[in-house]
Amino acid sequence: MNISANKMPTSGYNQKKWKGRYTILLLLWSGWLLSFLDRMVMNVSLPFIGSELGLDKTVQGSIISAFFIGYALFQIPGGYLSDKFGPRKVMAFAIIWWSIFTFFTGLIYWLPLMLLVRFLFGAGEGCFPASSWKVIATYFPPHERGRATAIQSSVNTLGPAISVVVAVTIIEWLGWREVFVILSVPGLILGLLIYRYIRNHPAENRLISADELHLLEADQKNDKKNIEMQTRSFSLLAVLKMPILWKLSLIWFLFDITFWGFTTWLPSYLLEARGLSLSKTGIWAAIPFLFGALGTLVGGYFADKFQQKLKYLYGITALLSGAFLFLMYQVENLNAAIVFQCISALFMFIAFAIFWGMLMHLIPTAIMGKASSVVNFGGQVAGVVSPFIIGFLIDNASGGYHHAFLFMVLSLIGSAVLTFFIQKITL
Template sequence: MKLRGQYRSTILAMLLLATVINYIDRSALSIAMPFITHDYHLTAGEKGVIFGAFSIGYAAFNFLGGYFSDRFGGRRVLSWSMTGWSIACGLTAAVSGFWSMLLLRIMFGMGEGPNAATANKVVNTWFPINERASAAGIGQSGGPIGGALAGPIVGFLALAFGWRAAFIVMGLLGVGWVVAWRRLSTETPAQHPRVGQAELAQIDAGQEPLRPGKNEKVSIREVVTTRSVLTTGISLFCYNYILFFFITWFPSYLVDARHISLKDMSLVSSLPWITGAIGYMSGGFIVDAIYRRTGRRMMSRKIVLVTSFLISAGCIALTGIVDQVWTAVTVMTVAIGFLMLAGPAYWAIIQDSVPRHQVGTASGFMHGLANCSGIVGPVVTGFLIQSTGSFVSAFILAGAVGLIGSLILACFVNSKEQVAAPAPA
């Protein structure tokens, strides 16, 4: 992926930063939850409902955000999204108990919902075919980077200034990103004065042309009934079940089940995110390297995704039954690294499955379907822990869900496409 001297590297850097902020904001509640529980005496069931409430708004606006990005443009929708969730994040500092936190968490999810699908639309607009998985991988690697930073940043702010201060600081950071994004980006490369003809030729090579303001009508029915889109969405549901289980419950697991201090939890919980960032970046490059060598787009996506997802599912189940806390952290770190390695392939599969004018809608539908797991998973986990008094069954269930997700994609997404000439390096 050769971006030196190319303006699309600036766009990619902004997408990366947006996702970093997204995941710090998203993870902030999990990190701050032990502090919030101390103030409001929340039960495990109530915490599970609050964690799950995020995905009520998030899943709905995954789809709507992707659809709007096809209609109004990725640049505009990404601006709306960041502004909305930053305001909701800042307002979290004003909650007074369970119900106000529940409402704001739904609003927060609505704001964050469009981010991933809209970013995938921007990648499709700004990057050539043989760079898409790498670009998606780098951009989405901001998730685990943000997750790794969330523990130290939110933990420090909560310990030093109170947990409310952390949410105010992160809200202001998001608003600052929006100002920079509006100044640095345009809807298409052709509209940007710093994008030269040589770069435009690279981006457009082998792709159907973009027609700003004249896009074909997006057929939602056509998108929803595409087998690869539906199957990939179901598989991503299983992927996100593990991800939301980790985001929402792993910090509490370390404190409640492994009895480490809040200060140590803030640092230890960041370790899996570090390997996750490496995994997400590596996954995109590996997918594109296989594609350039073989010319088989779908095969390059599936081989990385299925293998990595299977390893991750096994490690997740193992985490719940090992004896030592550092062994559990190590196994979880490996699990999240391989989970993130699989991530870029999902976004690449969607881009390969539909025409360019439907990429935002398809991405949003897939992501919305997938994030229904964020409603179900944290709530099921909370009541499972409350009824059994242990985290073991929750870890084993998450591993089983991951196994199902990898096998569904392996069996039902078609990889028998015509072999093309190897893609240009």
């Protein structure tokens, strides 16, 4: 990176000053929040869509799976394009694309067309994650990447929490279709903002100060692994041949079986198995994700603080989450169930942030787009199969949720156990 004379720092590095990279992170955070709002309102809308279109739980699950098929298939292409052409255009196009199909979702009256629209919606969102991680790896020094990723990932908790409240409010006021029409508007605006204010390289971005560029340049000189990667030609095929990425992808697949099952079916569980009203469901389904937001920030701190022990921290927190999820559906008392689901969410999202912080420390910036997309692909395959399998388990238990939650618990335990058997986490 060449720094022109007018870009050289003229004073000491001010740790307290608002940095340009924080603005970049805010835009990324907004994109992730919107992506979760757009996809999670479907979970709240499912019972109403099922009632209007005459769909059982298995078919309702297929609507969620259609999104994840598109989302999974475009993970790796999105990562490849981000490494080859830069993340700026990929992110802007992705947000505008999925916002258009969010709008179309509210207009559908025919199941096959609904499945197609949700697939195309997922294809747009699938290009976004790897490009955002590429931006963090490019704009943030290594010692801040775990926390930056955790802050960005906090929308995995805030998104479901906010979406429940937003969806319930609009459904009660206008109807389920209007939720999707209204949420399409901010996406179009955000896509244009990202295109305007994010550049592929920090040196080209007026938001980034001379001090920040100096810090990034110093870190790059000390990052021997990344320098080596930049001097070698790493094709997509070469990245796909890295065994560690597929091991981590399997761990993430099992984790996301539980994550997507929990976020997809929790509103329906509270409505149907616990007998809550729609308004109370909006409150009690949101609260666990607020605990999850705290867990994400804690996990991000751990990811930067304990870099050599992250696989053990991930395994322990994932096991604890599974234990409290088991207790949640076993107890008869509603208040106890709410407490257990909150504790489960807390540990689940600590594990979530630790996992991605671990990847941000392992993967060199030069291949971040392709490598992170391979790992995230595993999670999105889970998103394809999890809602469908859980819907099937609910239907075949006469509407009961015990088998579905046991499936989620076992998947989370499997993810934790596999982590302990990774002998060497290196690329």
